[in-house]
Amino acid sequence: VAHYLIIIDKHADQLTIVEKDQLHFYKQEFFVELKQLNYDEELTEERWHLYPYRSDPGVFNVDVVGGYSVQANPTNTTTRIRSNGLLTYGYAGSFLGMYLYFRDHKESGTYFDPRRDLSISNGQIVSKSYDDGIGYDLADVQMTFDVSFLKISLEKMPNVWGAGYHGNLILSDKPPSYPQIKIRAKLGKDVDLTFIHSWLSSDLVDSLNSYYVVGIPKTLGYRTIYRQKFLAAQMLEASVANGVDVAVGESEV
Numbered sequence: 061v062a063h064y065l066i067i068i069d070k071h072a073d074q075l076t077i078v079e080k081d082q083l084h085f086y087k088q089e090f091f092v093e094l095k096q097l098n099y100d101e102e103l104t105e106e107r108w109h110l111y112p113y114r115s116d117p118g119v120f121n122v123d124v125v126g127g128y129s130v131q132a133n134p135t136n137t138t139t140r141i142r143s144n145g146l147l148t149y150g151y152a153g154s155f156l157g158m159y160l161y162f163r164d165h166k167e168s169g170t171y172f173d174p175r176r177d178l179s180i181s182n183g184q185i186v187s188k189s190y191d192d193g194i195g196y197d198l199a200d201v202q203m204t205f206d207v208s209f210l211k212i213s214l215e216k217m218p219n220v221w222g223a224g225y226h227g228n229l230i231l232s233d234k235p236p237s238y239p240q241i242k243i244r245a246k247l248g249k250d251v252d253l254t255f256i257h258s259w260l261s262s263d264l265v266d267s268l269n270s271y272y273v274v275g276i277p278k279t280l281g282y283r284t285i286y287r288q289k290f291l292a293a294q295m296l297e298a299s300v301a302n303g304v305d306v307a308v309g310e311s312e313v
Contacts, residue, residue, distance in 0.1 A: 061086075062093035069101065092119055113150070120150030125163065137171035145198075159202040168193030176234075182218070184236055185261065200237050213242040219256065221295060221309075230311065231293065240291075250299040260313070262289035289313065 065086055072080060084104065087094065091106035092114065106112075111122040126144040133139060145163035165184075167174065172194055174184040188195030202215035216239045221230035240258035247253055264287040273281035295309030 062090045062097055062099075065090060065094065066097065066099050118150060118152035118156075120148070120158075122146070122148045125161075130169075133171055135171065138169040139167065139171055140169045140193075142166045142168075155206050157202070157204045157206070159200070161198075161200045163198045164195070165198065166190070166193055166195050180234075182234060182236055198236070209246040211244040213244075215240060215242060219258075219293075221293075230295070230309065238291075252297045253294070254297070254309075255294040256291070258291040258293075260289040260291055262287045264289075 065083070068075075068083060069087070072083060075083065085107075088104055088107035091103065094103060109121040109123055113120040123146070124144070125147050127141075128143075129141050131139040131141070143163045143165045145161070147161050149157075149159040151157040168190070173179075174186050174194060174196055176183045184196040184198070186194045186196050200215075200217050202213055202217055204211055204213040204215075216237050218233035218235070218237045219231040219240075220233050238258050238260055240256050243255045245253045266285045266287045269285040271283055271285075272278055273283060275281075291311065291313050293309065293311035295307050297305060297307040299305050
């Protein structure tokens with residue numbers, strides 16, 4: 061990323077005011093990497109972090125996040141969302157990268173819709189119910205190993221495959237993120253292969269394996285087991301010309 065920021069910064073006179081503000085933010089975010097590339101032209105101070113760790117092999121940052129919003133709906137109802145959590149990310153050398161973004165949400169008001177059926181926002185799985193609302197947790201996690209031409213990731217992240225924004229032709233980011241193994245291979249200068257194997261939430265009760273715990277009242281001792289559900293997908297992508305990409309792949313649930 062730092063290499064591309066240097067290229068953009070050298071043509072900053074061609075950017076809009078909004079794009080210049082974005083460039084300024086990313087120059088603060090990648091301050092350490094730009095310094096490592098000996099790029100000192102108009103560098104601002106590094107962005108502040110709650111806990112920054114710096115060493116020769118890597119970088120590690122920890123921040124707290126939070127927010128509160130009130131939404132007025134066309135049906136004369138309101139939705140209030142409170143969130144707080146933790147953001148941490150870093151890397152060790154050029155072979156290991158880590159990322160964690162956790163947020164605890166409480167949604168209340170006179171209208172709340174965790175499924176987001178009529179919205180482009182991600183649907184959510186309710187984990188808690190309150191008298192005045194619902195609660196759900198969001199967690200995106202990624203650990204990536206970069207080995208030669210291979211990138212191997214253990215992650216819980218959304219996938220976006222396809223050319224359509226919020227209507228991707230293959231995989232979209234509409235559902236909540238899910239755990240997966242992702243392998244990306246650079247087969248040539250303009251050829252990439254991606255494979256993922258994911259664990260999904262089926263929401264289908266497995267009545268054969270669900271059971272009652274001995275010694276606990278039935279209303280409390282019933283353990284619901286859900287049927288397993290998986291996603292496997294692979295895609296071969298090639299850049300055949302400037303601005304023209306061709307992809308062939310398949311997916312199975």
